Amino acid sequence: MVTAIILILFTTNSALAHPGRTDGSGGHTCRTNCEKWGLDQGEYHYHNGGSTKAPAPAPSKPSSKSSAVLKADKLKPPAKGKLSVYFLNVGQGDATFIKTAAGDDILIDGGKNEAGNIVVNYLKQLGVDDIEVMISTHPDADHVGGLDTVLKSYKVESVYAPKVSHTTDTFKDFLLAVKNEGRTIKEAKANVSLQLKGVTATFVAPVKTYGDDLNEWSAVLHLTYGKNSFLFTGDAEYKSEGDMIGSSQILKADVLKVGHHGSKSSTSTKFLEVVGPKYAVISVGKNSYGHPTKEILNLLKSKKVTTYRTDLNATVTAVSDGKTISFIKVK
Template sequence: MRKLSLSIVALLLIWSSTGAVSAHPGRTDAKGGHTCRTNCAKWGLKDGQYHYHNADGSATLTPPSGSNGKLKADKITPPRKGKLSVYYLNVGQGDATYIKTAEGDDILIDAGKNEAGDVVVDYLKQLGVDDLEVLISTHPDADHSGGLDTVLNAFKVKAVYAPKVSHTTDTFKDFLLAVKKQGLTIKEAKAGVSLPLEGVTAAFVGPTTAYGSNLNDWSAVLHLAYGDNTFLFTGDAEKKSESDMIAKKVRLKADVLKVGHHGSVSSTTDPFLKAVAPQYAIISVGQNSYGHPAASLLSRLKAAKATIYRTDLNGTVTAVSDGKKITFLKVK
């Protein structure tokens, strides 16, 4: 294993060939905000101004409602042996999903904000995880990638997947450094790439192309099938990515949909919802000031006759599949 001598710049170059994203750096603090240091005018801010980032890419001076509350892990039921268990973890305003396959493999998709890292580690320890076969960073946004370095520092990880897009935030640098510390090279997450796991068919169906500076559309979208049951995990993929996946005719039909972008109006369009045709829709969301989940999105899901679960209302949502039937464990 090489010594950890690779510079931050060199680490970022790992992903730079498809177009690095220009964004101002800075680790968020326990309140979810930070001080602007570069490109402040671009965000409508002054140099040195303390602010918060919203999931739609905007910045505000006031924190989302409830952002000062300390996150803590729910008490959850251990995986069922011989069955597939999917945990849509309650990490506040962010995304984190843990999957335990019937064959015993462990998969983690995202780990919420920086302050959610310890919470995700707590969840994984509750579930008896000792290592992770696969860790997926759907895209560099802090409410998805923020806790990944904490997880990487707590567990041995065998393979890391992420779309080939870079970011200049301290949060993303921390993730890259944690990957390097484990002696790993990031495998590219893109349409057509399959996960080498037994007992399930798991393949990325997005991104299908490059999306420039739109980090949300870069989201790694994973389709997973176990027996007759299917699941789709969408990160923050928005309308353009959804349209491209439909046009490419990738496998989208799924019994359970992890709704894109915390239920934003920018995602889960009618054509995409028609292509997926979910029986169940899971929204990973916390208290926020930017309207997630959107009323129009909830109306679309209801019109599609999908049963809706929300982590802000139901806590961690757990789906268990025997390959024939999906059962949701008792929720709030």
């Protein structure tokens, strides 16, 4: 079923690989190294070549009890005639909403499954009636998890994602939601541009293919409005960063959405020097991975980059008039 949906939406060019043994149903319950594979601990997924027999694990969506853990921040509406970028507080995960000065809406990722309703709450607060562009940076659960809920709640004109897949129920939910919306997925890769008024928005990654390393497949978007620029990196790590640098694309940005929640496997010194941001935002929540790491926080400090964190500042909003950028923190 998953394979059929993937082929309808786009043909993948990467073989899937997963840790551990399959069970009698041809699947596996994640116990160790779950984040690497885009899973939550205890999440069930099928392996390549596994049977299609339905498993008997817990449902892919969390219970209402776990959903109650997250609460939406109270946000200020987008400034008219300006670019507003909301780095949404969704706990341990990524979700960014962009309202262009021309009024177009862009959503990059949707946090975990339980964040879907929170993201919809944010969008309603901000007066969103439809979404011009949705971007799934990669199949990890803490990025793609909430997007199916958004797709069920809003008309979405275009959906972009890199040409890589995963066999989790979370990713399957996203694919089904895209199909039910009557859309096909447009490939996000280097040099693909979004056709939006008043901004220049171009993917600068993935530059190459990265096998089963989902983080390196992350779609990275560079957006320019007037003299101001932003770089949204998903979970891109050192390999992808090096390939971006080697591709001679424009990476310079005033604001950097720090890769992989501040993990030390992203944001190399060289990459940070090439991007040269004045500001950085780390999308992160309570976690057991050590995000953000001291190494990255110290690196940003040494480069005199003003840094905001959603775990400390809640939703962080950057507003640009095309010349200067101001920041609004919830706390």
